[in-house]
Amino acid sequence: MQNISIKINGKSVSGSVEGRTLLVEFLRNDLNLTGTHVGCDTSQCGACTIHVNGVAVKSCTMFAAEADGFSVDTIEGQENADGSLNKIQQAFQDHHGLQCGFCTPGMVMSAADLLKNNSTPTEAEIRTHLDGNICRCTGYHNIVKAIMAASGQDVSAIAAE
Amino acid sequence: MPKDSGIGTSPKRREDVRFLTGNGKYTDDINLTGQSHAVFARSDVAHGKINNIDISVAENMPGVLAIFTGEDFADVGGNPAGWLINSRDGEPMKEPKRPVLAHGKVRHVGDAYAAVVAETASQAQDAVDAIIADITEFPAVVDMETALAGGGFVHDEIGTNQCFDWGWIEDNRAATDAAIKSAPHVTTLSLVNNRVVPNAIETRASIADYDRGTGDYILYTTSQNPHLTRLLISAFVLGIPENKLRVVSPDVGGGFGSKIYHYGEEALVLAAAKKLCRPVKWTASRSESFLTDAHGRDHVTKIELACEKDGTFIAFRTDTMANVGAYLSNFSTVTPTFLHGTLMAGNYTVPNVYVNVKAVFTNTAPVDAYRGAGRPEATYSLERVIDKCARELSLDPIELRRKNFIKPDQFPYASAAGLEYDTGNYDALFDKLEEIVDFGGFNARRAASEKNGKLRGLGINSYIEACGIAPSNLVGILGARVGLYDAATVRVNATGNISVMVGAHSHGQGHATAFPQVVSDMLGVDENSIEIVHGDTSKIPFGMGSYGSRSLAVCGSAVVRATEKIINKARKIAAHMLEASEGDIDFKDGKFSVTGTDKSLAFGEVAFKAYVPHDYPHDELEPGLEETAFYDPANFTYPSGAYACEVEVDPDTGQVTVESFTAVDDFGNVINPMIVTGQVHGGIGQGIGQALLENCTYDESGQLLSASYMDYAMPRASDLPFYNVDHSCAMPCTHNPLGVKGCGEAGAIGSPPTIVNAVVDALHSGGHTHVTHIDMPVSPVRVWSAINN
Ligand code: FES
Ligand code: FES
Numbered sequence: 001m002q003n004i005s006i007k008i009n010g011k012s013v014s015g016s017v018e019g020r021t022l023l024v025e026f027l028r029n030d031l032n033l034t035g036t037h038v039g040c041d042t043s044q045c046g047a048c049t050i051h052v053n054g055v056a057v058k059s060c061t062m063f064a065a066e067a068d069g070f071s072v073d074t075i076e077g078q079e080n081a082d083g084s085l086n087k088i089q090q091a092f093q094d095h096h097g098l099q100c101g102f103c104t105p106g107m108v109m110s111a112a113d114l115l116k117n118n119s120t121p122t123e124a125e126i127r128t129h130l131d132g133n134i135c136r137c138t139g140y141h142n143i144v145k146a147i148m149a150a151s152g153q154d155v156s157a158i159a160a161e
Numbered sequence: 162m163p164k165d166s167g168i169g170t171s172p173k174r175r176e177d178v179r180f181l182t183g184n185g186k187y188t189d190d191i192n193l194t195g196q197s198h199a200v201f202a203r204s205d206v207a208h209g210k211i212n213n214i215d216i217s218v219a220e221n222m223p224g225v226l227a228i229f230t231g232e233d234f235a236d237v238g239g240n241p242a243g244w245l246i247n248s249r250d251g252e253p254m255k256e257p258k259r260p261v262l263a264h265g266k267v268r269h270v271g272d273a274y275a276a277v278v279a280e281t282a283s284q285a286q287d288a289v290d291a292i293i294a295d296i297t298e299f300p301a302v303v304d305m306e307t308a309l310a311g312g313g314f315v316h317d318e319i320g321t322n323q324c325f326d327w328g329w330i331e332d333n334r335a336a337t338d339a340a341i342k343s344a345p346h347v348t349t350l351s352l353v354n355n356r357v358v359p360n361a362i363e364t365r366a367s368i369a370d371y372d373r374g375t376g377d378y379i380l381y382t383t384s385q386n387p388h389l390t391r392l393l394i395s396a397f398v399l400g401i402p403e404n405k406l407r408v409v410s411p412d413v414g415g416g417f418g419s420k421i422y423h424y425g426e427e428a429l430v431l432a433a434a435k436k437l438c439r440p441v442k443w444t445a446s447r448s449e450s451f452l453t454d455a456h457g458r459d460h461v462t463k464i465e466l467a468c469e470k471d472g473t474f475i476a477f478r479t480d481t482m483a484n485v486g487a488y489l490s491n492f493s494t495v496t497p498t499f500l501h502g503t504l505m506a507g508n509y510t511v512p513n514v515y516v517n518v519k520a521v522f523t524n525t526a527p528v529d530a531y532r533g534a535g536r537p538e539a540t541y542s543l544e545r546v547i548d549k550c551a552r553e554l555s556l557d558p559i560e561l562r563r564k565n566f567i568k569p570d571q572f573p574y575a576s577a578a579g580l581e582y583d584t585g586n587y588d589a590l591f592d593k594l595e596e597i598v599d600f601g602g603f604n605a606r607r608a609a610s611e612k613n614g615k616l617r618g619l620g621i622n623s624y625i626e627a628c629g630i631a632p633s634n635l636v637g638i639l640g641a642r643v644g645l646y647d648a649a650t651v652r653v654n655a656t657g658n659i660s661v662m663v664g665a666h667s668h669g670q671g672h673a674t675a676f677p678q679v680v681s682d683m684l685g686v687d688e689n690s691i692e693i694v695h696g697d698t699s700k701i702p703f704g705m706g707s708y709g710s711r712s713l714a715v716c717g718s719a720v721v722r723a724t725e726k727i728i729n730k731a732r733k734i735a736a737h738m739l740e741a742s743e744g745d746i747d748f749k750d751g752k753f754s755v756t757g758t759d760k761s762l763a764f765g766e767v768a769f770k771a772y773v774p775h776d777y778p779h780d781e782l783e784p785g786l787e788e789t790a791f792y793d794p795a796n797f798t799y800p801s802g803a804y805a806c807e808v809e810v811d812p813d814t815g816q817v818t819v820e821s822f823t824a825v826d827d828f829g830n831v832i833n834p835m836i837v838t839g840q841v842h843g844g845i846g847q848g849i850g851q852a853l854l855e856n857c858t859y860d861e862s863g864q865l866l867s868a869s870y871m872d873y874a875m876p877r878a879s880d881l882p883f884y885n886v887d888h889s890c891a892m893p894c895t896h897n898p899l900g901v902k903g904c905g906e907a908g909a910i911g912s913p914p915t916i917v918n919a920v921v922d923a924l925h926s927g928g929h930t931h932v933t934h935i936d937m938p939v940s941p942v943r944v945w946s947a948i949n950n
Contacts, residue, residue, distance in 0.1 A: 020283070034190035035183015037414070039362040040447040044870035047362055075183035089181040093173050096839045100669030101180025102363040102414025108181065123883075130878035134870070136362050136415050137669045139846025139908070140878040142839060159885040 004068040008033070009077025017064040024048045026064035027074060035075040035105045039134070046133030049106035049113075050074045056113035058132070075105035078112070088112055088150045095155070097146035099137035107133050111147045120151050167682035168899075171835035174674045175689075176667075185412045188366040188383050193440035196368065197226055199430055200285035200443070202275040202292045203452065204267035207301035207524040207863020208313065211265060214275055215293040222291060224284030226437055229429060230275045231264030238397045240423055240488075244495035245640040246325045246520075254325035254520070257316035259488035261398065261425040261432075267296060268315055268487035269524050270865055271452025273425060278433045278441055301524040301863030305461060305482040308521050315487055315522040324485055324494070324520035329502035330579055337515035340476040344467030348550035353936045354538045356459035356484065356857040357850075358451055358873060359531050361668075363414020365454065366444040367427045369434035377405050378434065382427055384410040384696075385420045385666050386706020391698050392643070393423040393491065399431060403698075406431075410696040413668035417847070418530040419454045420668070421708050422491040451868040456857055457531020459484035460497065464542045467513075472556050474565045476513035477505055479542060483528075485520045490529035492708075494520065499639050500535030500627070500709075506576040507543045508587045508625045508801060509565040514577040524863040530708065532847055532909040536626040544622045544914035548921070549933055558621045558918070559591060566623075573895075580627060582799045583895040585827065587623060590803035593825045593890050598805045606807065606820075607926060615809040616927040617820070620919025622804040624911045628903035629714030629798035629894070646793035647716035648703045651680065651723040653731075653786040655772035657765035659684070659691045661723075664704010665716035666696050669843075670905065671836040672712060676720055678832050679899065683724045685751025686764055702789050710903025713832060714798050714894065721898040722790035731767045733782060738762055738770055798894045798902040802826035804911040808919040812927055815945030817853055817920055823885040824911060829893040829902035837904045841886045844908020850876035851909075852916035856938050874938070913937060924948060 005014035008031065015030050027033045027050070036059055039045035048059040051073040080086050085093060088111050098104040107130070114121055114129045121129065126147050127140070135143060149155045164170055179185055202214075216228045239258035246254045263274040275292055279285035302308045302315050308322040315322055328334060341347055367382040378401055384390045387408040395403045413420060426443050433441040445453070460481050467476040483497035502516035551558040566587040567574045574582045603619055610617035630636075633644035650662040661680055665672055673693045681688035694700050704716065728748055735753035736743040745756045754761035770777075771786035806822040824841055831837050854874035858866045867873040893900025920939050924932045924947065932947045 018283070028190075029192075032192075033183070034187075035185070037187070037363070038189070039364070039414075040870050042447065042869045042871050045362060045447070075181075079182055085178065085181060092181055093177040096174065096835050098174075098177060098180055099671070099839060099843060100361070100363070100413065100415040101176070101185050102187065102361075104180050105183050124879075127878040127881075134362060134875050134877065136360055136417070136847070136875070137843045138839060139842035139844075139849075139876075139884065140881050141842045141846075141883055144878060144883070158883055 002065050004065055006067050007071040009073055019063065019065060021064045022060055023062040023064045023067050024059035027059060033074050033076050037102055037105060039102065044134065046106040046110060047103050049109040049133065051109060051113065056110055075108060078108060088115065091146040091150035095142050095146040095149055097138065097142040103133060103135040107135065107143055111150065114147065115151055120153060123148065166688055167678050168832050170678065171833055172674060172688065174671050176673045187363055187412045187414055188368065188381050189444045191368055191381050191411065193368060193370055196440040196442050197278050197280055197437060198282040198285050199276050199278045199433060199441050200282060200289045201273040201426065202289045202294065204263065204270060204272045204274060204296065206267065206296060206298045207270050209267050209296040209298040211263065211267060211274060212295040212297060216275065219277060219288040219291040222284065222288045224280035225277060225288045226280065227278045227433060228275060229262060229433065231260055231262040234261040235264055237261060237399055240393065240425065241397045242489035242494045243491045243642050245642065246327055246494045246498050248326045249328040249331055254494060255319040255321065256489060257319055261428045269526050270863055271449065271526060272487065276429050278437065303523055303525065303859050303861055303863050305484055305521040305523065308523050309519065315524055322522045324489065324522055327498050327518045329498065329516045333513060333577065334515045337476045337478050337513040340513045341465055341467040341478055344475050345470050346468050346554065348466045348546055348553055349463065350546045350549050350934060351463045352542065352545060352934060354458045354460040354462065354541055355851060355937045356528070357457045357531060357855045358857050359417040359419035359454060359457055360875060361415030361417055361419060364445040364447055364450045365420065365424065365426065367430045368440055368442040369430035370440040371434040371438060373438045377407065378431055379407045379409060380427060380431055381409045381411060383413050383420050384408065385413065385416040385668060385708055387666065387696055387698050388664060388704050389706055390423050390427065394428060394431065398428050407699045410666055416668045417532045418457060418534060418708060421706065422455055422529060447870065448868060451873065452865060453526055455490045455527045455529035456486070457528065458538060459528050460538050462542050464546045466546045466550050468550060472554055472561045472564050474509055474511040477511055477543065479505055479516045481518045483518055483520045484523055484525065486523060486525045486527035488527050490527035493527060493529040496530045496535045501539045503578050503580050504536050504539035504625065504627060505543065506578040508567060508623050510567050511565065511577055525859050532844065533906040534709065536906065537910045537913060540624040540910050541914050545917060545934065548918045562623050563588060563591060581796060583796055584892045585799060585801050586890065586892050587801060589890045590801060590825050590827060593887060594803040594805055594823060597825065597885060597887060598823050610809050615811055616923040618808050618810065618919040618921065618923025618926065620806045620808065620915040620922060622911055622915040622918060623802065625799055625801040626906060626910050627797035628710035628800055628906065629794050629897065630709035630711045631794065632796060633793050643705070644793065645705055646791050647705055647719050648789065648791045649716060649719040649723045650702050650787060650789040651720065651727050653727060653768045655769060657690065657768045659686065660694055661691060661720060662694045662701040663716050663720060664701055664706065665712035666707045670707065670712060670840065671833065675833045675836055676717065679717060679720055680724050683721065684764055710905040713899065713901045714897055714903050715792060715794055717899055717901060718897045719790045719792035722792055723788045726788035726790060727786060730786060730788065731764065734767050734770055735762050737778060737782065738767065795896040798829065798897065800826060800828050800902040800904065800907055802907055802911050804915040806915045806919050808916065808923055810920060810923040810944060812948055815941035815948065817939055817944060819849060819882050819916065822882055824908060825887045825890060826904065826907050827890050827892050828888050828904045829891055830900040831888055831891065832901065837888060838886050840904045841908045842884055844906060845884050845912045846876055846881055848909045848912025849881060849916060852913040852937050852939060854880060854938050920944065
């Protein structure tokens with residue numbers, strides 16, 4: 001067992017983990033931050049996407065011990081200070097960018113990472129960026145649309161309600 | 162004035178906020194005090210005899226609480242098939258037992274033969290790794306034709322790998338054969354409807370708890386239909402009385418069919434919880450999901466279309482082998498039969514239809530209903546052979562379809578495959594498609610593609626499906642072992658807010674938002690004061706869950722009936738309060754008023770009176786305002802659609818890209834257009850996935866080659882285009898109170914043939930006229946090989 005301390009969503013937490021404990025397991029099981037999901041065991045679905053030191057990371061690809069001393073952001077810390085949805089979250093709701101909601105935390109975290117580096121991504125850039133995030137419900141149409149809308153682009157010409 | 166709330170509007174989904182902030186509650190998010198963890202030991206061979214399972218090392222490992230093997234469940238019941246199918250000769254289908262844990266033999270890779278329960282999941286996994294299973298491997302039965310030819314049997318006790326040999330409609334067989342024999346033109350096509358893995362992004366998970374004091378069980382599980390799961394466990398498998406078993410299906414991360422069924426892991430955690438008097442939790446890894454979730458499709462089909470030289474259809478004859486895998490999953494016998502064969506007349510006035518389906522046991526995971534369930538298989542066969550026929554006869558694919566469409570004045574229409582379609586207007590759907598899609602500009606777009614060295618193809622398709630599953634009296638005659646009604650309770654609370662308990666289960670479909678729109682319209686109250694309760698057998702009267710695009714058509718109808726009862730009772734209360742006779746009370750826009758006077762009461766005032774009945778005529782009125790209704794549909798509903806897409810094919814690599822996709826569907830009335838559009842998007846995404854990417858493959862020894870997201874090509878954002886979706890051509894269902902038909906499966910049914918038709922069209926434009934068909938997934942290697950013979 002190893003003692004670690006991590007800053008999660010701005011708060012310092014510490015815990016003791018086995019060497020084999022994945023960061024996502026630590027978040028979900030030890031900290032009860034169950035908004036970060038697990039959808040695969042080969043690091044491909046992206047449901048576990050979080051930010052580590054400001055960069056999008058699949059939290060199933062990291063051991064908890066490796067995150068010792070790092071700053072981690074999860075879906076639970078994404079709302080605005082007043083508790084309202086942030087602009088990406090709001091765009092997902094406005095444009096029906098989620099159905100079952102299981103891929104959604106990872107999608108939101110991945111989208112945030114994209115928009116940080118590219119404030120007005122094209123449709124193609126968004127689709128390419130999302131290659132590491134699988135959604136089985138939406139056919140991606142409304143996810144792509146929501147991310148374009150969140151970046152301030154006019155999406156009214158894109159088909160659908 | 163357009164409405165701003167209720168039916169036909171698109172309020173934002175209220176469930177989204179919790180999903181977007183990480184506050185969803187999925188099964189694996191639940192942790193119970195004192196919980197232990199189960200991990201399964203699974204066969205790594207496809208077929209073998211279990212000689213011995215040595216747990217002596219494993220049981221003494223740290224944290225291990227209990228180990229179970231098939232022996233422990235030898236005396237409990239099997240997990241049954243929900244539908245009895247008879248073969249053509251009248252013989253009932255073969256129903257080998259599906260045990261909780263494999264006993265005697267393992268029958269597919271991933272078949273669980275033991276389970277360890279330990280303090281932690283890691284300890285349980287370590288102990289599983291220490292179990293020594295002595296299994297004599299037998300040759301695997303994988304290919305269906307070989308399976309039918311005999312040799313090794315998946316289930317020795319039945320002495321065959323054929324589950325049934327079903328004919329539909331047997332009385333039409335001779336006439337269909339004769340019609341094909343004498344027809345001026347016959348188009349024949351052999352095709353494979355590729356096996357796919359549903360792949361809901363949330364894997365299956367279950368937690369069981371047992372109260373030693375009361376003998377009550379709770380099972381939290383990833384189910385599309387908690388009542389059905391309870392029924393199966395109670396009546397067939399463990400025999401726990403239903404009033405002692407509460408099944409809770411919380412937020413569920415997608416289902417697509419795979420979470421309809423009861424699986425052995427649910428029974429195991431229940432039995433273990435009782436034995437240990439502790440909660441027991443199990444969550445599948447994605448690898449386990451690939452190996453053990455019920456897969457979809459897997460048909461090998463030969464279809465013949467007989468017609469006149471002018472394209473008038475005379476007959477369809479279909480021969481299909483349907484893989485059911487190693488065990489019969491709950492809906493596995495109805496999917497390739499009644500959900501497939503009855504749709505084999507499509508949208509057409511064809512007089513002769515005959516379908517033969519042989520269901521085949523193999524040493525692979527069970528195969529069952531997957532989004533569309535039988536209807537995508539029917540549509541794919543029909544619409545591919547029609548497309549081939551159009552080409553052979555040099556007819557326009559739209560004109561050929563239109564020529565044979567059932568016309569609007571022919572409804573209700575008794576199809577040659579045994580269904581009565583209540584309503585539809587297939588020409589109107591194609592009119593709309595022609596209005597939306599710029600067919601006139603296609604040649605210019607094709608020329609532009611050619612300039613870039615690409616071939617461009619246009620694919621056309623139409624479909625009909627049978628949804629709103631299903632009238633109990635009809636399905637009873639056809640072999641169903643359950644009724645397929647649904648139920649709802651509307652509870653008006655004392656302060657006027659409303660809880661609606663529904664038997665449908667939402668795992669992405671937005672019931673929490675859409676169902677209140679219906680109740681709000683009927684009662685004239687704010688939809689935000691209405692809450693939907695689902696997914697808990699202790700809170701809901703009953704229900705058959707969500708699949709087969711049935712939630713709104715069947716459960717929504719129950720909601721309407723229960724709400725009508727509420728209005729009737731509230732009217733009586735209002736009459737009492739307003740000192741008028743019941744017949745003089747009008748109810749409109751949430752107000753009860755006495756006809757011809759200005760005396761009125763708001764709905765909330767009446768509700769309050771129901772719970773504070775100080776001056777009630779107790780001999781005439783009961784306190785409270787809560788009503789339950791069960792609704793059994795009179796018929797299936799029949800959504801239909803006209804689809805078109807354009808693809809580009811790179812002849813050098815065989816790569817196909819979807820350039821545009823348009824879906825025009827008739828879903829009858831639409832409650833929430835935004836949600837309906839999203840359902841179509843998702844269905845199209847899955848259909849394109851099946852058509853271009855997804856393929857579940859076993860090798861000849863029964864090893865699953867596509868057992869992870871590294872080997873199984875899931876559609877990603879960059880594989881898919883924006884879709885153009887229209888559902889303005891609404892012919893409301895004639896027999897349910899909302900006039901709704903169901904939209905959940907349409908996209909997955911309509912899109913695969915549209916894509917393949919477009920690819921074949923593209924290749925023909927490039928002079929590759931020898932290519933009449935490419936099996937799905939239409940991958941680069943298959944396209945390249947087809948081009949290059
Ligand atoms: S769980 Fe991390 S990528 Fe799938
Ligand atoms: S919303 Fe269900 S997986 Fe994306």
